[in-house]
Amino acid sequence: MEDVLRELTRVVLAERALGETLEQITGIARRGIPGADASSITLVRGDQPYTAAFSGKVALAADELQYEEGYGPCLDAGRGGVVLRIDDMLTEQRWPDYVVRTAAIGVRSSLSIPLPYQGGVIGALNNYSAEPAAFASPESLSVATDVAEAIAVAVANAEAHHELGEQARNMRIAMESRAVIEQAKGVLMAQQGVDAEQAFEILRAASQRGNRKLRDIAVGVVASTQRRD
Template sequence: MPDVDSGSGALLSPVDAGSAELVMQLQDLLADNADVQEFLAELSRVASVELSLPDNPISCGVTVLRRKKPLTVANSDERSRILDEVQNSYGDGPCLTALRVGAIISVPDVKTETRWPDYMRSTEACDVKSILSVPMDVRNSGKAVLNFYSSRIQGFSDESILAAQSVAEEAARALHLALKIAQLNELTDNLSAALETRTTIATAVGIIMAENRCSREKAFQILVDASSHRNTKMHTLAEGVIGRVAGDHDKAPDFDE
């Protein structure tokens, strides 16, 4: 039986890689979904299908915490979405505990579970009788966990827990890459924004130089002083200068030396 935390905080033990079919599915997901949120939504659906049986359909949610930023959540269906959101509103539960301690958290029967009593009552209202939360090792990209929900008491056998752990391990590899791609995209966007701001300010400085017949240093200081006096960002003022010259009166506040 895999190592499962039923309250002891035991660490995950290594599990062999999942099937080649699952690996291919995750690779296809990553190739088809450049956006992390879309990737997570597809991942939750794949994980749900992997663990579901004809007599035991499983709902799945994916929770990600990046650089201590707010939780990103994706879900296979409405039931898992509601339960993940409720748990986040309480600030604790199987999923958040799995994130915190890095261990599988199993709740075989929500009625007899003594941890997180408020959240357990909420799960009953959604016809959930057992829960399994499996953390994913995404290395330095953040923290992530797969949340599985079943309408059956003891809905997760030893075999299904092993399957969930295998899915989590394979998904972690793809998610790590997806998060790295997202970080690179963020850096690119930030660089583009910085270059755009720099170009706008440089253009405005050139206009001020021409209008006031002054040096670049003096023109730049005029823009700095105006930004300070008006408590307005330099980029916004620079856009106003350019807008005035271009005849865009909506973006052209009065600008005197």
């Protein structure tokens, strides 16, 4: 377990694509969770689940069977925020169609851990094994929970990075808009002999009449002057 925690602390979150980070964490899960032959991460956006990363193709196949059925342990864990374990697909009764199809691709047991995020749940960490009762030990649950928390942190970091990028973009657009409006005011002040406040009122009135953004009116004023020049 200490080895897993050590690997998780070495995962670089900043300045990386979320998918790349999740692929690395999924590999750690597969290697570190006792019993896991394959692992995957299901994220839910709106009502749509998808596999964001996987280690071992059988994990992707088992996930997609759940998406086809519309239910299953990883979906129910991700939606309900509960840990769900299947000790044997051949005797499990809760998801009859799914477990039959999953057993047919060589999966006998699974462990699904919800991913906590800002007071809610955004998906699940899914672990699969070809052996029955592969996740029955307390250590499997403990390690899987630690990995799930690392996944939630990675997702939160990616969301925060995206939000900061959007804020910077919006600020840049606002500054550009202000600059072109000031240019347009200067043009009107020179052309019509008005002061700054009157120039702004001319722009505002044109914006209202034409039902166009003030910035677009200002761009037109500046462009017309440049064409004459």
